[in-house]
Amino acid sequence: MGKYVLQRIFYMALTLFIVISLTFFLMQLIPGSPFSTAAKLSDSQLAIMNAKYGLDQPLPVQYAMYMGNVLQGDLGVSFQFSNTPVTELIAGRIGPSLSLGLQAMIFGTIFGILLGIIAALRQNTWLDYGSTFVAVLGKSIPSFVFAAMLQYIIGVQLGWLPVAFWRGFEYSILPTIALSIFPISIAARFMRTEMIDVLGSDYITLAKAKGASGYEIAFKHAMRNALIPVVTVLGPLTVSLITGSLVVERVFAIPGLGEQFVTSINVLDYSVIMGTTILFASLFIFTVFVVDILYSIIDPRIRLSGGNN
């Protein structure tokens, strides 16, 4: 197991390195420079600014300098927010994004999995059709439309919850729902299919033959086996939460990373774009790693073939 983890960490670092390099060079393809949009600067002023931030150097030199800084934990300074270090910017913004993402992830997967189990156990009843309906809606309605609907109906018409901003838990409820509708629908569909598959297997018949009740069959025998394939989609689901949060944060005026990320791209704030990308990529790579570990915890066959237990 330990050897496996070390190996994985090496590959994770390698992946991150490739992501950083690719983003760095891709970003240069966007026309313009950080200072071309902000203010009217004369050519000499522009040259001074470029020299100050090292943008006058050839690209390979810039790349080497940036990589050297990243290795030391320095993500550079922002162009748009008067030289604030990027790490500081991210630290100030990561809180809302992280808690929103986690809430949506936890709520979305648990609720989605339960929905899927119920649909599978009550196959071809109105409960099943209802959960299918929810899942199809969740997959087909874009999260910003859904977010606006929630704001209008629950926030404005009913007045139960605040429409926007980030000032406490009740402010996070609507964005969490808006963000989790996608993971709910994915988890529910997957779980339903897997549960139906598992419920038809021989070992479930044997469990019934042992006298296990419907509840025991569903939660003791079937759920764990059905979860194995579902866990694999949790990784990609995390990405959808990260990208989804860009939009949802905008709609709900949440001062999170997503909002900052979008603005940075618009004004070509190189170091903030890079910093946020590195963060998102690391989060994603780490999630995939966690999912794989989770996989081996749920499925003993993987645990034992992977390690030397």
Next chain:
Amino acid sequence: MNNILEVKDLNISFHTYAGEVQAIRGVNFELRKGETLAIVGESGSGKSVTTKSIMRLLPKSNSEIKQGSQILFDGKNLAELSDKAMEKIRGKDISMIFQDPMTSLNPTMKIGKQIAEPLIKHQNFSKSQAKQRALELLELVGLPNPEIRINQYPHQFSGGQRQRIVIAVALACNPKVLIADEPTTALDVTIQAQILDLMKDLQNKIDTSIIFITHDLGVVASVADRVAVMYGGKIVEVGTVDEIFYNSQHPYTWGLISSMPSIDTEDDELFVIPGSPPDLLNPPKGDAFAARNRYAMAIDQSEEPPMFKVSDTHYAATWLLHPDAPVIEPPEAVQRRRKQFPGNVTKGEK
């Protein structure tokens, strides 16, 4: 009579898009205390459906045990029992061994837990008691190192070992009836023999009656006390193992016996029963086997034969046993066997 289980007039249908499939059409049999009853027949003859219905394991959505069917066990009609009441019988009084040991154990549960489950549920064992009993059971079914094995997962066992575990699960609560649904079909021949030996050995140790489903007559000869032959959703012949092997009366049983390879014959070719099983969506009028039966008579096409009594223990549903039926020559393999029959009472000699 010491009948532990009686099945009377069992009728089961499956509702499909094509229509109603009458899988079981009036099955009657009884299981005596301590005996092994083998149910033989080809695929689709209704062996598994019959035994699954005893356990009430048929899918609820499309199967139907018809009104008037009786599965009498312990003074109760299992066909009419509630689901809750049935849960208390399954695994405790009646338990089951399945065909494929590779898929019948839960891959994500330690085998010790799988064996302990019915004990905790039915006998209110504590966890440690159940573990102790699971160790005993593993020992009983001949699995070495039970202390280590109990904490392992199914994928760490071979097919034969897994079937031993499934047997341990089935025997955990000392069931009165054990249903073995082709327990050796998925195993290779040497392992088959080991599992059969184990089952015989266990039946001597614990007082259990066994229903043994198989399509392998060789297996029947080695395990069964009595044999019921099923065809087209009915029992066509029932008798002691000697009566079925050496004095069979039904042309379908003849076909089965003739198609068994034997070292006595000089033929190079193995006999095959021609044709295919009847379509139970539209069951044929008369004898279901008539279309494949070279001894079929006119009456077979129009009327179903009743069970004719051959001896107190031996019955067969064929018009050939009717007093007015012509005397015919059974196939050579059957004739050869009849000469070895200890009782040697055949219709011809009556």
